[in-house]
Amino acid sequence: MAKRVSHRDSMCGVARPLDAIGDWWSLLIVRDAFDGLRRFGEFQKSLGLAKNILSARLRNLLAHGIMETVPASDGSPYQEYVLTEKGRSLFPLLVALRQWGEDFFFEPDEAHVLLVDRKNGLPVRRLELRAQDGRVVGAEDTMVWLPPASPE
Amino acid sequence: MAKRVSHRDSMCGVARPLDAIGDWWSLLIVRDAFDGLRRFGEFQKSLGLAKNILSARLRNLLAHGIMETVPASDGSPYQEYVLTEKGRSLFPLLVALRQWGEDFFFEPDEAHVLLVDRKNGLPVRRLELRAQDGRVVGAEDTMVWLPPASPE
DNA sequence: TCAGGAGGTTTTAATTTGAAACCATCGTGT
DNA sequence: ACACGATGGTTTCAAATTAAAACCTCCTGA
Numbered sequence: 001m002a003k004r005v006s007h008r009d010s011m012c013g014v015a016r017p018l019d020a021i022g023d024w025w026s027l028l029i030v031r032d033a034f035d036g037l038r039r040f041g042e043f044q045k046s047l048g049l050a051k052n053i054l055s056a057r058l059r060n061l062l063a064h065g066i067m068e069t070v071p072a073s074d075g076s077p078y079q080e081y082v083l084t085e086k087g088r089s090l091f092p093l094l095v096a097l098r099q100w101g102e103d104f105f106f107e108p109d110e111a112h113v114l115l116v117d118r119k120n121g122l123p124v125r126r127l128e129l130r131a132q133d134g135r136v137v138g139a140e141d142t143m144v145w146l147p148p149a150s151p152e
Numbered sequence: 153m154a155k156r157v158s159h160r161d162s163m164c165g166v167a168r169p170l171d172a173i174g175d176w177w178s179l180l181i182v183r184d185a186f187d188g189l190r191r192f193g194e195f196q197k198s199l200g201l202a203k204n205i206l207s208a209r210l211r212n213l214l215a216h217g218i219m220e221t222v223p224a225s226d227g228s229p230y231q232e233y234v235l236t237e238k239g240r241s242l243f244p245l246l247v248a249l250r251q252w253g254e255d256f257f258f259e260p261d262e263a264h265v266l267l268v269d270r271k272n273g274l275p276v277r278r279l280e281l282r283a284q285d286g287r288v289v290g291a292e293d294t295m296v297w298l299p300p301a302s303p304e
Numbered sequence: 305t306c307a308g309g310a311g312g313t314t315t316t317a318a319t320t321t322g323a324a325a326c327c328a329t330c331g332t333g334t
Numbered sequence: 335a336c337a338c339g340a341t342g343g344t345t346t347c348a349a350a351t352t353a354a355a356a357c358c359t360c361c362t363g364a
Contacts, residue, residue, distance in 0.1 A: 013253040013257070013258070013264055014180065014183050014249055014250050016258075017249055017256075018176050018180070022175070023174070024175070027166065028170070031166050034291050039341085039342090041341060041342070044342095050321080050322045050324090051323095051344085052321090052322075052345080053320095053321065054343095055342085055343060065256075076330090076341085078330090078341065089252055089256070090252060091281070091290060092281060093249055096244045096245035096279075097166055097170075097245055098165045098166050101166060102165045104169075104217075104238050105165070105169055105172075106168075111298065111301055112165055112298075113164075113298045114296065115294050115296055116297045117283040117287075117293065118292075118293055119283070119293070120284075121297065123284070124284070124289060125282045125283065125284060127248075127279055127280075128279075129244060129277070129279055131274065132272075132274045132277060133272075137276060139186050139240060139243045141269065141271070142267050142269060142276060143267075143268060143270050144187075144265040144268070145266050145268045145273065146263065146265045146266075147263065147266060149263055191310085192312075193309090193311070201353085203311080204312085204313070204352085207311090207312065207313075208352090228361090229362095230361095231311095
């Protein structure tokens with residue numbers, strides 16, 4: 001799980017998160033958690049993965065503070081797995097993944113679920129990156145910049 | 153690479169893309185491609201991964217139409233790897249990953265690169281999901297909905 | 305012509321994954 | 335009290351994946 005990171009990536013804002021959610025299953029677990037799943041068995045049935053793998057993934061998500069266990073909610077003696085604030089902050093990433101998937105992984109006539117506004121049932125807008133002044137910007141319009149170190 | 157997908161995920165807009173970019177390295181390669189890297193050796197040096205793995209990952213990205221090879225650009229007899237339109241469409245996802253990483257994987261006083269507007273050097277805004285009417289919506293405000301099948 | 309560098313592939317070992325079996329705890333019925 | 339199933343895991347072991355290193359090929363420059 002803990003992969004070695006190259007010199008160049010040791011400080012990279014893209015590489016670090018991948019240690020937490022960079023495998024196939026973790027993001028699917030998080031997505032299911034957004035859908036309201038909370039119990040070990042629910043995740044296992046929904047995703048169809050081996051129990052030991054689910055166990056390992058949940059442990060990793062807990063260790064990274066993306067999910068946490070809570071005692072119970074319906075009186076049953078078991079614990080439940082719920083997203084933390086850090087985990088809920090993955091929502092835009094999940095939406096980005098979903099929108100990309102919808103654009104490129106379905107045939108034009110193939111049915112698929114849509115993410116819609118609960119208020120009125122209309123599809124949500126496309127995610128857009130905007131500059132401070134509100135312009136929509138693409139990759140060509142941006143660059144990464146390392147601020148100079150502060151004096152001390 | 154090609155993982156089995158459970159019944160539930162066979163049509164899921166989140167699971168399908170993960171087959172293409174759901175491993176640790178692929179997204180880092182794509183990020184480097186956004187940064188202008190094009191050559192096999194450049195990727196290898198930047199990421200520090202084994203050559204056979206890079207080879208396999210590039211092959212997978214090519215097979216999924218995320219990158220493509222172009223004959224040359226500087227006269228050298230080799231090919232270069234560049235993002236396709238599909239690959240460039242990963243930009244919002246990469247930004248979402250980066251923003252999440254910056255929020256949760258750096259100490260408050262730890263320096264890290266910022267994504268800034270080329271025009272004026274100001275940091276870009278945070279990615280936000282908006283409904284049709286322009287409201288910013290979170291996970292709680294949305295749901296997935298499967299449109300009814302069309303008659304034929 | 306020979307030394308290297310770029311761009312890979314092959315080989316082999318270590319790590320990870322996955323399926324199945326196993327185990328522990330709780331609740332229920334009898 | 336006891337059997338039994340459901341839930342929530344852990345252990346075991348085989349199979350697949352990954353990683354490191356060695357190797358190969360083509361091209362270039364001295």
